Amino acid sequence: MARRERANDTKARNAASRITGFGRARRQSRPTLQPASQATPVATYSIAACDLDAGQWGVATQSKFLAVGAVVPWAEPHVGAIATQAYANPRYGPEGLSLLRAGLPAEEVVARLTAADDGRDQRQLGIVDREGRSASFTGAECLDWAGGRTGPCYAAQGNILVSAETVDAIAETFEGSSGPLAERLLACLDAAQAAGGDRRGQQSAALLVVEQDGGYAKLSDTVVELRVEDHERPLEELRRLYRLHEALFGETPREEWLTVDDALANELRERLAKLGYDGELEEAFNRWAGNVNLEERVDGVAEIDPVVLEELRELS
Template sequence: MASRFLAVGSAVPAVDAVAGAIATQSMANLAYRPQGLTLLRTGTAAADVVAGLTAADPLRAERQLGVVGADGDGATYTGDGCLDWAGGTTGDGFAIQGNILAGPAVVEAMRTAYLAAAGPLAHRLLAALRAGDEAGGDRRGRQSAALLVASPGAGYGGLSDIAVDLRVDDHPDPVPELARLLDLHHLYFDRPDPDALLDLTGDLATEVADRLARLGHTGADALADWAGIENFEERLVPGRIDPLVLGQLRAATEET
């Protein structure tokens, strides 16, 4: 999501790693978020969630809502009191909507980019957001953007379902800044590729130990100590080293 609105990520989204996701927009009704997720968890279809939430809301004319369930088409709603341009589009597994946009081309650009994108969901969502931004985005200007992705057990330490939760709350160009944060998220929190890991033996083990010593870390736990301080603990594998971590260690000791 992106908007000329402070901290848009604090108001718009809610997600359940299994059941689906909600976006409440325009005059956002934050009660839609827990209520909608509860309905999705019972197996209620996305379109029926939209119908149920808006039917019970006396201010529905000013609301905008997007819902995606565990499968099937997403659903979108735009009240006739939303500020122009306002509207949305849906398809298999997605719902896109916006208000006070530069025009319908914003939503269509997002749809095209999302369908054309490949890779992890976070990257496909970001591709859509970038396309909408480049097509004009919020006609009032730019202020904030956010990205929220859930997957079972994908959170920090495997102890939550929140895979990505990034927010740019107040920035002159928030979507590119969000992309920068996503790159950092991958660096710090992605699990290493097992096929890329290097064995900590021979010359490589000697090099790593030497570089760690130059940074003040010695002993059997030297790598873990340094990695914990630098926030690379999610990339640690006993007896091996992630090439990305090795690259960061080498960079840290270039002038040490």
């Protein structure tokens, strides 16, 4: 596991802004300074991360800002993931992915993006590249507390936070977790909020995970993209949306599917007929599944996903 190195206060005062990259997990911070611009910052915390074994990259974020998901998260499979925030430069997203696509490592991409940006002192940026290398940048004029921490396969950062503990909670939760990337990212957001979060409060949240051909009907690279635009408890709402997403588009291991014997086939016919779906079993079953958005969990009628069966029983 990556080792953490806390930023030295003297070094923080001497550095206007800093890029951190993984090798050792590091936390970056800087002194409180007033912004040069009065524009509203995307005050937020986020994590850009990847699961190389699963071939997934993603970003999760929460902010006291309307529709944070429209600005912060960017990702492309086998390329990388980017979080752009503070007085955010949204062009860091597509331009950063272009540089990552060309094979540049995360630290160099951060360096190039910020070097070309006159507003760099007000920016915050986290990047994970195709190999899991990571980097985080916090400009000198980001509002306190602001900083980042990096390690293998993740970059965690935030600004206008209650304290550095928010970013530490993100990093430590990611390092200590396993399982689907989307669920690990949601756990990071919950841990960040429990540690203090954005000192202005909560408003919006977003989750983005990509995988080549891992999305709808295997015809999309977007595994999950959920946004809570304006809510008193955005993380709770994001969790609710994720549960709904998994119910509709998640995958039950095939070995857990149930064999449709004669008794179960008769039950399916009766329940479908009660709901108005008559005719040949497979055709009626497919029509019902499509109408309730469960078509991704259906594959003929020789076997049935238990999630689908439970939904049919509840509705009929």
